[in-house]
Amino acid sequence: MSENVKTEDLSYWLNNSIAEEHIKYYEYSNFTNIQQIGKGLYGNVVRVYCKNSDHFFTLKSFNNHEQTIKEVEKELKLLRSIDDHENIIRLYGVTKVEGGY
Structure with a gap:
């Protein structure tokens, strides 16, 4: 996704990625x-x-x-590019607290 993408679009993308199980969701x-x-x-x-x-x-x-939303997108891009290194912290999923991610 590019820098010009609206927050609403990123929010939709994140929710859709969770629904389609591309990103794991954990109950807080x-x-x-x-x-x-x-x-x-x-x-x-x-x-x-x-x-x-x-x-x-x-x-x-x-x-x-x-x-x-922007930080999740940024970290996913970074992790995708370096995910095969053993010293990299893994993104296991997202959770929601107080009405947000």
Whole structure:
């Protein structure tokens, strides 16, 4: 997707990708033991335990919906280009809290 794509189009793309199971969706209620590990100008990073997978995950949240959609797109592009390297953090999916992604 290009820089000129509207946020509504990106939001539709993300929701459609979840519906078609190209991107895995995790219920936020399945995460426990939430511990903040970082905070910045744009959002927060927390460490969580996922009850359904018996693993720990890192969740990155953003302060506004428009930024969230653009950051998801940016990270997916980056991960797609370098996904085969063993030291790269993997995107396992998305979750929704407080009415946004």
